[in-house]
Amino acid sequence: MLKKSIGVATLLVASHAYSDNIKVTITDDIVKNDTECSLREAIDYINQGMPEAGYYGCGGKDAISTVMLEKNKTYLLNTHLAIKKDLTLRTSYDSSVGEETVQGLSNAILKMNGSDNLLRVDNAENALIRVLVKEVTLQGCAKDCGVNQGGLIYNNEYLGLEYVKLTGGFAGQGGAIYNVATLLEDGTSRSLVEIRATLVEQNQAVQGAILYGEAPSFRIYNSVFKENKTTDASSANIYSVNNAAVKEDITLSSLASRLVSSTFVKNTGYVVNVRDGMAL
Template sequence: MLKRSIGIGMLFIAGHAYSSNIVVTITEDIQANDKECSLREAVEYINLGLPEEGHNGCGGENSSNVILLEKYAVYKLNQQLKITQPLSIKTTYDTGLKENNIKGLNNAIIEMAGNERIFHIESSDDKRIQVNLSEVSLQGCGNDSCRPNQGGLILNHEYLVLDYVKLSQGRANQGGAIYNLAEVGENIAPAFIEIKNSLIQHNHATEGGAIYSRLPSFRIYAAVFSDNKTSDLASANLYTQLPTEDVENLKLLAAANTISSTTFNRNEGYVLNLRDNIGVNNVTLMGNSAGVRLEAPAGKGYIANSILLANPHPVTAQSANCSKEAADQSVLQNNLVSEECGTGDANYPNQIWQGSHIFSGNILEGACKVLSEDEDALFCPYQVKEEQFLGYIRPRILLNYQALADSPIVNKGYAQVGTTEQVTCASADQRGVNRASDNTLCDRGAIEITVPDASGLIGRDILAGEIAEMSVSDLIGDSDLVPAEFCDSLFSSNPTGKAWQAGCVQIEQTQTSSKGQLTIDEQGKIIYTPDSAWHGADVFKIKLVTSSTRFNTTKPYVEIRVQVIQAPENHMDSDKIKTSGGAVAGYGVLMLMLLAAWRRKK
């Protein structure tokens, strides 16, 4: 009851913005003619056509087809929910609070407590409907006791849109998370899935460990597929059963069904099968037990500007980044691949990676080693950083590169050659970072390497006798600090007068004289030690050389402003001054103001 009251209270405070939406007030899966509104009752109310009298505590006059859930709340279902009318389900929270404004980290959870899938989406008539799920997580029961034949979490016959959604623990024979019944017939629009900014993880199926689609009928952008499993080696985790009909009339390199700016990592079985009318662009596909099955005999499927590496065959353990059918004519442009994928398009050829050291630390997930510990690994392992919903695999800029052009990833976009058709880079990467619009400076894979173009700022308030610990790791972009022993090769002399530290750090006082000592390590951790118990501020700027900025001959560093404020310990507390009761006093003032307004009106 406490959780329920908090949720309703927050919605009342939000005001009229939510007045017409349907607020779910209870997490249990109940159906009763009372004042509480469960998720099941809310969906049933919309399926009934939004009657003005409401339904079992849900809705009423002027209600919309938007269902609101409370952040972090867990809504358990005993049986599947059938959706027959257009609707939206989303999590609501106060976006004005800094700690709450990261999408994907506040999701309400819809959990299957029984032995079925969660949603069966199918219109009650021939008209295709749209169902939107935003900032919610669907969680299956996670074992084979709840293993439907089709769709472990969702059976979709309609137009389904997922945004900042997590799909996990789904089990099925076909489509561990989603079964997409994309059939074509007279007066029938095929089911379609649009997935963006979402995580599909820990789903299992015999065919289509994550998604099973009857026909190519999906659009996936800025997503992560991780730890899904397909047990049938002839299938794939993102599996399309049948090719598009009438493929001969399709335009070359203009696939209607696209997967872009997406990461596939640690999936078991082939990741996807590429059919005609499917396009893959700026994808990072690494660390899976197998890569891509190429099945596009009409040459109307493509993979471009992507990275396909470190995907060994699950049985032979040999490289299996690309597996081609005999009749396949897939178009591969400008990818970083292994030998079995081939050179691809002669005008925009693939680059064949000849190295062997792919992941830093030889792990698929976790923290990246610094350059002095691992100097030649091409990528950092998959990592989800603090206050982020989706993780990613970061390319490294190595110290043995003599120029940035030596990287097989960075700035490897191509300008168009004559009238030859070309797949240009996706407009933004998996994190929403914009890429070069002309395609000549964009990076291969799901991540566009960034270098800060403005000064960052860090600071700490400390008491006398304390030290200030800070970090610059989030302010140096997608680069690493160069090791101290590398600095002599960059600078003819050392202006610091001391031994080099990580990043070849140089300190410039800006507003005050120096009042302490600073140390920094390759992870970007700073320790500032005051030289005495002074009272006030030490304001300065540090210059740090990174693996990327070192190539800039005029400004080979990033600048970060630092401010440390030190104060003496406060011993002035008095038991004659009470500071509690602020909330009560605030409510009292509010009540007085309301009473005054009421008297004025009277």
């Protein structure tokens, strides 16, 4: 009896914790004035500043900028989602009593149904936004569909990926991710990609099948990179065009870009082109 009471209490707490999140209720890629909330409508709602009245079935007065997807569901996208505000996009892993939750095994899936990348993270303003994608799988065209930069993701902000799977991205630059990483006057870059506990597999590009940037601006931890292919022999799967600025007295542990405790299996092309500002 005690165990059952604890279980019910846990479920009530979990339900309350997610009560203000924006719940995507349909998998179709539509924008329609009804009571259902599509993923595109949820992102549009956040981009609009989250009005209290809600937007096409999404959000409301007490909403927060966390978008919840249903585990194991596939959400088809006809064109990319433009992300212009701080947000978290994640899978809901609410489980019944006694059910074990393993992060990353039951991800919701975003699948490209057209000829585009999936996410464009760029607010076109000076202020940096922060975007976290957690426990979500991104599936690209799985062929050359005319994307030049970022087969899955184009990023010009702070982007965090945790327990994510990136697969099927094709592009000229950045098969999985194109990180703008334009160097500022002080030698640092504006955008940053942070990757943790993520699987990146079967992506392809001329340059940077895994990640392409104008300068090194990434932090990668405990991730696996498998069967990615960079076709330009002078490039690499993680490719940075320029060096980052590095002070003479900087230590290895304080470098902005790092690649730590990660595994590379059956990739085609060099793993990474080493630039100033990297800790490997």
